[in-house]
Amino acid sequence: MQNNMTTEELKTAIAGKLHHHFGRTVADATTVQLFRACALVMRDIMSHFLINHANQETPPDTRQVHYLSLEFLLGRSLMKNAFNLGLLNNLKDALASFNVDPTEVFETEPDPGLGNGGLGRLAACYIDSMTTLDIPATGYSMCYEFGIFRQKIIDGCQIEMPDDWKDVGDVWLIPRLDEIEEVRFGGVVDQQWENGKLRIDHRDYVTVKAVPMDMPISGYNTNHVNLLRLWDAKSPTPIDLGLFSRGEYMKAVEQHAMAELITKVLYPDDNHFEGKSLRLKQQYFFVSATVQNIVRRHKKKKPSFGSFHLEHVIHINDTHPALVIPELMRILLDQEGYSWDTAWYIVTHSVAYTNHTVMAEALERWPQQLFIMLLPRVWDILCEINRWYIENLQVRYPHDQEKISKMAIVWDGEVRMANLCAAVCYAINGVSELHSNLLRTNVFKDVYDSHPSKFHNVTNGIDHRRWLAQINPGLHDMITELIGDRYLVEPSQLQRLDEFAGDESVLMNLAAIKRRNKRRMADYIFKNAGVLVDPDSMFDVQVKRLHEYKRQMLNVFHVIHLYNLIRDNPSIEMRPRTVIFGAKAAPGYHTAKRIIQLICCVAEQINSDPIVADRLKVVFLENYCVSQAEVLMPASELSEQISLASTEASGTGNMKFMINGALTIGTLDGANIEIAERAGDDNAFIFGLHAEDVLLLQRDQSYIPSQYYNKNADLRRIVDEMASGFSGKAFQDLVDGLLIGANAPPDRYFLLADFDSYCDAHLRAEKHYADLIAWNRSSLANIAGAGHFAADRSIEQYKKYIWKN
Numbered sequence: 001m002q003n004n005m006t007t008e009e010l011k012t013a014i015a016g017k018l019h020h021h022f023g024r025t026v027a028d029a030t031t032v033q034l035f036r037a038c039a040l041v042m043r044d045i046m047s048h049f050l051i052n053h054a055n056q057e058t059p060p061d062t063r064q065v066h067y068l069s070l071e072f073l074l075g076r077s078l079m080k081n082a083f084n085l086g087l088l089n090n091l092k093d094a095l096a097s098f099n100v101d102p103t104e105v106f107e108t109e110p111d112p113g114l115g116n117g118g119l120g121r122l123a124a125c126y127i128d129s130m131t132t133l134d135i136p137a138t139g140y141s142m143c144y145e146f147g148i149f150r151q152k153i154i155d156g157c158q159i160e161m162p163d164d165w166k167d168v169g170d171v172w173l174i175p176r177l178d179e180i181e182e183v184r185f186g187g188v189v190d191q192q193w194e195n196g197k198l199r200i201d202h203r204d205y206v207t208v209k210a211v212p213m214d215m216p217i218s219g220y221n222t223n224h225v226n227l228l229r230l231w232d233a234k235s236p237t238p239i240d241l242g243l244f245s246r247g248e249y250m251k252a253v254e255q256h257a258m259a260e261l262i263t264k265v266l267y268p269d270d271n272h273f274e275g276k277s278l279r280l281k282q283q284y285f286f287v288s289a290t291v292q293n294i295v296r297r298h299k300k301k302k303p304s305f306g307s308f309h310l311e312h313v314i315h316i317n318d319t320h321p322a323l324v325i326p327e328l329m330r331i332l333l334d335q336e337g338y339s340w341d342t343a344w345y346i347v348t349h350s351v352a353y354t355n356h357t358v359m360a361e362a363l364e365r366w367p368q369q370l371f372i373m374l375l376p377r378v379w380d381i382l383c384e385i386n387r388w389y390i391e392n393l394q395v396r397y398p399h400d401q402e403k404i405s406k407m408a409i410v411w412d413g414e415v416r417m418a419n420l421c422a423a424v425c426y427a428i429n430g431v432s433e434l435h436s437n438l439l440r441t442n443v444f445k446d447v448y449d450s451h452p453s454k455f456h457n458v459t460n461g462i463d464h465r466r467w468l469a470q471i472n473p474g475l476h477d478m479i480t481e482l483i484g485d486r487y488l489v490e491p492s493q494l495q496r497l498d499e500f501a502g503d504e505s506v507l508m509n510l511a512a513i514k515r516r517n518k519r520r521m522a523d524y525i526f527k528n529a530g531v532l533v534d535p536d537s538m539f540d541v542q543v544k545r546l547h548e549y550k551r552q553m554l555n556v557f558h559v560i561h562l563y564n565l566i567r568d569n570p571s572i573e574m575r576p577r578t579v580i581f582g583a584k585a586a587p588g589y590h591t592a593k594r595i596i597q598l599i600c601c602v603a604e605q606i607n608s609d610p611i612v613a614d615r616l617k618v619v620f621l622e623n624y625c626v627s628q629a630e631v632l633m634p635a636s637e638l639s640e641q642i643s644l645a646s647t648e649a650s651g652t653g654n655m656k657f658m659i660n661g662a663l664t665i666g667t668l669d670g671a672n673i674e675i676a677e678r679a680g681d682d683n684a685f686i687f688g689l690h691a692e693d694v695l696l697l698q699r700d701q702s703y704i705p706s707q708y709y710n711k712n713a714d715l716r717r718i719v720d721e722m723a724s725g726f727s728g729k730a731f732q733d734l735v736d737g738l739l740i741g742a743n744a745p746p747d748r749y750f751l752l753a754d755f756d757s758y759c760d761a762h763l764r765a766e767k768h769y770a771d772l773i774a775w776n777r778s779s780l781a782n783i784a785g786a787g788h789f790a791a792d793r794s795i796e797q798y799k800k801y802i803w804k805n
Contacts, residue, residue: 005045005090006090007090007093007094010041010090010091010094013044014026014034014037014038014041014094017036017040017041018034021036021037021040022037031100032108034100034105035106035109036168036171038082038091038105039109039171039172040171042082042085042087042218043171043216045085045087046217046218047174047225049218049224049225050227052223053223053224061805062136062805063311063312063805064136064138064312064313065135065138065803065805066137066140066294066313067123067130067137067317068140068141068286068287068290068314068316068321068324069120069140069317069320069321070119070141070142070266070283070286070318070320071115071116071123071266071317072114072115072120072123072127073114073119073120073121073626074111074114074115074215074228074626075121075124075466075626075627075630076626077172079470080128080218080470081218083220083469083470084128084132084218084220084221084465085218086221107627108168110167110168111165111626111627112147112165112172113144113145113147113148113165113266114143114144115148115266116266116267117545118544118545118652119356121626121652122317122431122791123317125462125463125652125791126795127139127217127226128217128219128220128463128466128791129790129791129792130795131218131222131224131225131226132219132222132224132465132489133219133795135226137226138226138229139227139229140230140321141231141286142230142231142232142266142282142285143173143232143263144263144265144266145166145263145265146162146163146164146265147163147165148265148266148267149162149163149584150162150163151623152623153596153620153622156604156727157593157596157600158584158585158593158596160587172215172216173213173214173215173230174213174215174216175214176211176214177211179212179293180209180210180211181212181231181288181289181292183208183209183284183288183289184202184205184206184207185205185207185208185281185284185374185375186204186373186374186376187376188204188376189201189202189376189377189380190202191380197337198333200333202376208235208236208259208262209234209236210231210234210285210288210289211231212230212231212232212289213230213231214227215227215228215229215230220488220489221488229290231263231286231290232263233259233260233262233263234260235255235256235258237255239256240255261278262282263282268282269586270588276366276367277374280371283322283323284327284374284375286320287327291314291324292331295328295331298311305332305338305346308350313351313802314350314351315351315802315803316351316354316421316425318354318355319353319363319364319418320364322353322417322420323417324351325420325421325424325425326378326385328343328347329343329344329381330381347424348424348426349426352425352426352427352428352429353421353422353425353428354428354431355418355429355435355439355443355444355649356431356650357649358435358439358442358646359647363417363443364416364418365415365416366414367413367414368410368415371415382415382420385409385420386408389407390408406446407419407422407423407446409423418443422444425454427454427802428454429457429458429798429802430455430456430457430458431458431460431671432457433457433459434646434669434670434673434691435649436455437457438646438691439455440452440455442695456802458794458797458798458802459650459674459789459794460650460651460671461652461655461789461790461791461792461795462656462790463790463791464487464491464659464787464789464792467633467656467660470630471630471633471634472633474513474517474634475510475513475661475783478510482496482497482500483496491786491790491792492788492793493787494783494784494785494786494787495785498780498784500780501777501780504773506780507772507776507780508772510661510776510779511772514634514635514661518536518539519535521535521631521634522535525580525619528622529621531607531617532617533578534576537577537578537617538576538637538638538769539636539637539638540580540637540640541579541632541636541637541638541639541640541657541662542555542581542640543581543621543629543653544651544653545583545584545585546583546584546585546589546593546595547589547592548592548595549644549648550642550648551643551644551749551751551754552581553751554642555579556599556602557715557718557751558758559602560602561714561759562574563602563606564721566611567609567611574615574766576615576616577615578619579617579619580632581599581618581621582621582624582628583624584623584624591733591734591737594734595734596620597729597731598722601727602726603619603620604726604727605726633660634660636657636662637661637662637663637769637775637779639653639662639663639665639666640666641654641657641665641666641667641669641672642665642667643667644669644689644694644754645667645668645690645694646669646694646695647669648670650670651670651671652671654670654672655675658675658679658783658785658786659782659783659786659789660783661776661780662782663679663683663685663768663778663779664679664684664782665687665765666684666686666687667686667689668688668691669691671789672684672686674788675785675789678788679778679785679786680778680781683781683782684782685762685764687754687758687760688758697750703745703747703750703753705738705739705747705753708753708755715756719738738751738752
């Protein structure tokens with residue numbers, strides 16, 4: 001059911017919010033005040049639905065979903081909520097009647113700093129779909145003050161700046177001061193047996209308050225509203241007046257500052273002990289507050305936990321929330337008085353786990369000393385879980401100590417979070433068919449061999465309403481004219497667009513829509529990056545987190561290759577091309593930051609070279625974020641998905657490009673395989689080593705990158721030019737990483753091995769692009785096949801196979 005507020009009613013409500021909250025009329029309100037007033041109106045509507053829903057009985061056999069993710073990369077919410085509530089056109093009309101440009105109001109909203117990349121964006125898509133599909137769910141995360149960081153590029157280098165998104169964006173947050181939880185760190189745990197029961201006394205601990213800040217989440221065409229609960233860290237004692245009165249001012253506020261540091265930023269650098277300690281504190285603070293809250297709400301309805309696992313599912317998005325396992329055990333044992341066997345049964349039937357990586361360095365491992373120091377009771381419980389698990393492994397593998405050591409949860413001074421999830425969770429899923437197979441045959445092979453029924457695949461999905469209908473209204477209008485708007489709630493309807501593959505008028509209309517979107521993006525680039533690009537050039541785009549395995553440097557190789565071709569033969573026949581990058585590197589990731597500098601230096605040299613002129617332009621988008629993506633995705637034509645096969649779990653950017661009609665150039669990695677299958681092999685450009693080839697080369701250590709360097713003159717020239725430098729800056733360190741290696745094998749992501757195949761794929765793409773009708777027929781095929789990658793389909797699969805709702 002959509003909300004039926006008229007334009008006049010919206011005008012009255014907005015004017016009322018301005019009057020009561022800001023003491024302003026529409027005429028003298030600032031754009032920020034107008035945005036906040038509009039947001040408050042939407043928030044009131046959602047709160048009304050939320051209260052009505054809370055008063056309704058939950059259907060029998062329905063489990064409440066608790067979705068835990070350290071990231072929720074929501075993007076701007078005003079337009080999204082207005083769209084979902086059926087009020088977007090009325091809201092635009094109301095603002096226009098005030099002589100206000102609605103776009104200015106929408107763009108005033110900052111992107112909430114609650115995530116970094118695909119993990120957080122996926123969580124945001126999923127909470128939207130859960131709400132749209134009327135699944136009772138709560139998302140849980142952290143209320144970061146500054147989020148990841150705001151990226152500035154100065155002299156080609158990434159500089160991290162605070163991102164104070166809450167200064168304006170906190171309008172969506174509703175504090176729940178009656179539901180504050182207490183989280184304890186450190187201290188001493190005393191254990192004593194009394195009448196056959198273990199009594200735990202935790203003393204001398206430090207307390208941090210977890211304050212819930214609720215953000216209502218609307219669903220499309222429904223009055224169902226779910227919550228995203230964000231935990232904010234506060235000290236129970238803002239200031240020590242005794243110390244303050246003695247003049248020890250810094251010490252007086254030290255505890256307050258240390259408590260609030262927990263939710264200051266997302267992913268503090270953990271290349272040192274203090275960073276590791278803070279990250280572990282963040283994760284425990286997050287899960288402890290969440291589990292206490294879940295238990296408290298359950299007890300309001302039922303005093304017993306016998307049916308807890310039938311009424312709740314706690315779903316952890318990657319390993320970051322894995323401490324939910326020992327924390328739920330702790331509460332059931334120490335506070336609720338259950339036996340170990342009963343508590344274990346409840347936990348092992350309540351917690352499900354989505355894995356998002358096959359890369360060993362991303363499967364979290366913590367020094368056990370941190371647990372002993374910060375989480376002494378959790379450490380005790382982890383040791384007991386590990387003891388029980390190893391005893392079972394020794395029965396199963398009596399003469400294989402190597403296998404047992406590999407599968408252990410605590411071993412050799414480390415706590416292994418992925419092993420904890422694999423051992424305890426009742427369901428484990430990967431996020432693409434290839435990734436799930438790698439979990440079964442590689443990462444968790446031994447667990448799969450003994451418990452195959454635990455393992456599932458749910459290929460990732462995107463919120464197609466946002467990533468097509470909302471951000472690409474021209475394309476939405478065309479689709480609606482052709483097949484109606486049923487695809488908004490039934491995304492598989494997009495497949496009907498295949499019926500128009502032979503209709504040249506449809507294909508030319510699609511080309512015209514893309515051209516308008518490219519013009520808009522070109523204006524955005526000139527305004528924000530100062531680079532004048534040709535909207536009639538091919539827009540070749542790679543935007544994602546900067547990591548070596550995502551191989552932005554392979555893309556740079558190809559850019560330099562094109563540059564050399566033009567310089568060597570200025571009259572060469574080549575389609576004009578605009579190559580667009582957007583990426584943030586983790587602050588402590590030196591190599592990733594150097595790759596950003598390489599991209600910027602190559603861009604500076606190419607864009608200022610008159611020989612190249614308008615044939616080739618390179619753009620690095622500063623501070624890439626969701627709102628930038630909403631302008632870029634509709635304008636993109638070639639989608640760079642070039643991670644080394646076997647390294648990317650799925651990807652979701654590839655799906656957003658696809659649904660906006662871009663063609664994929666990519667490896668057979670993650671969801672690229674399924675994208676090529678759905679779009680048709682002729683409508684994507686696949687290249688490179690296959691996953692099995694990569695795993696074999698890695699196992700045998702038989703890859704010698706210098707052989708590719710020596711035998712390929714074009715590649716050797718590119719690498720040598722990197723060493724000598726672009727725009728006056730040399731990159732010998734990156735070259736050494738490719739040819740010599742330091743703390744890792746040389747060229748460990750096989751850039752040199754895949755270079756020729758990558759260039760061939762680009763030649764195929766350029767040839768295809770020269771035929772306007774053929775290219776747009778492929779574009780339409782991608783849009784038609786993209787319905788499969790809607791988050792609604794993913795959530796339906798979670799509901800059926802994992803949550804058992």
